[in-house]
Amino acid sequence: MNQIDFIGIVREAVKSFDDSKRIVRIDDISAKVSTNHVYRIKFSDHNIIIAKLSYFGKFEHFVEDHSIINSLSNNLPAPFENVLARSLIKGNTLFVHRHTDSFIDAWIVFYRPMRVRKKLPKRLNEEQIKKLGRTFAQFHQACFSVKNTLPPSSKTMQIDIEHLQRILQTPLGQHDHRMHVDLIREQCNMFLENSAKLNAESFETIPVFVDWNIGNFSVTKQLTLHSRWDYDWFRVSSRMMDFYFFSRIVSDVGDQTTFSYDIDRFMEERFMIFLKAYHEEYPLTEAEIRFLPETYRFFLLNYVVKYGRYFFHEVFSNRLQQEAYNNHLPTIEEKFDAEPLLRTIFD
CATH class of the missing domain: 3.90.1200.10 (Aminoglycoside phosphotransferase (APH), C-terminal lobe)
Structure with missing residues (x-):
């Protein structure tokens, strides 16, 4: 899928979410072993969000999963209340952008950045x-x-x-x-x-x-x-x-x-x-x-x-x-x- 402009789809999703946002930079932070696409988006006001783009399976399942995850992220009690990323909401519903053309049917959800602490050692005692x-x-x-x-x-x-x-x-x-x-x-x-x-x-x-x-x-x-x-x-x-x-x-x-x-x-x-x-x-x-x-x-x-x-x-x-x-x-x-x-x- 080299001919597909994934960055363009991300820009399109940002515009659909809030066309007043001005993008300064988009970085691909996808895992190198995976086919999924994840991007870090920096705006002119210095805010940063994360975009996840997917294009396999069913759109309905994508929305269902991320709706459950977002509810879970908001409802988990302490000490796990900040373990999961929170998705961005437009109005009163989870924002999911769907891009469809002759090449691809792709879906994007936005997350707030996660705070990362220690990674586990490769071998535990x-x-x-x-x-x-x-x-x-x-x-x-x-x-x-x-x-x-x-x-x-x-x-x-x-x-x-x-x-x-x-x-x-x-x-x-x-x-x-x-x-x-x-x-x-x-x-x-x-x-x-x-x-x-x-x-x-x-x-x-x-x-x-x-x-x-x-x-x-x-x-x-x-x-x-x-x-x-x-x-x-x-x-x-x-x-x-x-x-x-x-x-x-x-x-x-x-x-x-x-x-x-x-x-x-x-x-x-x-x-x-x-x-x-x-x-x-x-x-x-x-x-x-x-x-x-x-x-x-x-x-x-x-x-x-x-x-x-x-x-x-x-x-x-x-x-x-x-x-x-x-x-x-x-x-x-x-x-x-x-x-x-x-x-x-x-x-």
Whole structure:
């Protein structure tokens, strides 16, 4: 999409929001591994706002997600009242600009800039893992406490998996996934069957952000959550959707430039330390622990297989998809064992 003038679309959105604003500078601050576009806009009055531009999925889902996030950012209690960015409002509604032409249907939402404190170290020690377990448990509790005040969410894990199944029935889906259609179908069926066995639809749901890599949030010196940005994978779902990336944060491997989405992080002793600290603050159930491999399976099917080419640049998406097909999806049952995790928190 090199021919598309994204900066021009941002300028158009600013004019639609407030045509009295005079732009001094627009900087592209997008993540280098992602296809999403994020811009910092500086105005002549020295004020700064952040613009997020997206062009895949459904416009209605984009508006729905950002409406929920904005309500959440305003309703979260202390000490999390400033963790999320607040979106800009025009009149009494969330401002979303939609640009449509012969090349693209793109949508923009504006945010106030976030205050960033400390980034986590690439590898945590045991005490840091425990503190992080407690702060994420407290954040989940805060999200649960305001869930009934938020706009409704139409997306569910089952709906997303059934959507992937329908894609596989189309000529485009058959072409895009070629040699792996049978594997994907099998994995979709396993997710739906195992979710039904665990009665996952009965789990409490909260706002979850899924992609908790250390480049997406900052903490205080005491390792309490201070700010969170990048809401691309936001959804209202089981809190267990966040735990795969929690396991990656505390992994012995640590944060790496070249990354892979293996399930092994769940079985590390360091994750069990995290899990125990979380459980002491916000107790987990046995069914939720047994649901962990299904959240991982869903993550691979939905965010890597179905949407990988939208979330990642091509050089990353091709590799991550091949790893999912050849290594990760076929070995979930072999590599994941819930028993050590259950003993850690219940014994």
